[in-house]
Amino acid sequence: MQMQSSVSVVRIFRLRRRAASTTLYSVCTYTHTHTYTLFCLVLGIALQEFVCSG
Structure with a gap:
């Protein structure tokens, strides 16, 4: 039963990561400033790290 709940949590995380x-x-393609692209890149990496570790 607990295994089932953890699987659904992983599924939610994957969907959330895809949406994010x-x-x-x-957002990155909409704003063409270099600063924003760099910010998005860092944010994206941080988000993936958080999802993968969590």
Whole structure:
């Protein structure tokens, strides 16, 4: 039973990560400033690290 709940949590995290990366991508492509691109890159890496470790 506990295994089932952990699987669903992982699934939610994957969906959330996909949504977050899509949002990041659209924000990054919408704003063409170099600073924002760098910020998005750092944020994206940090987000992936958080999702993978958590």
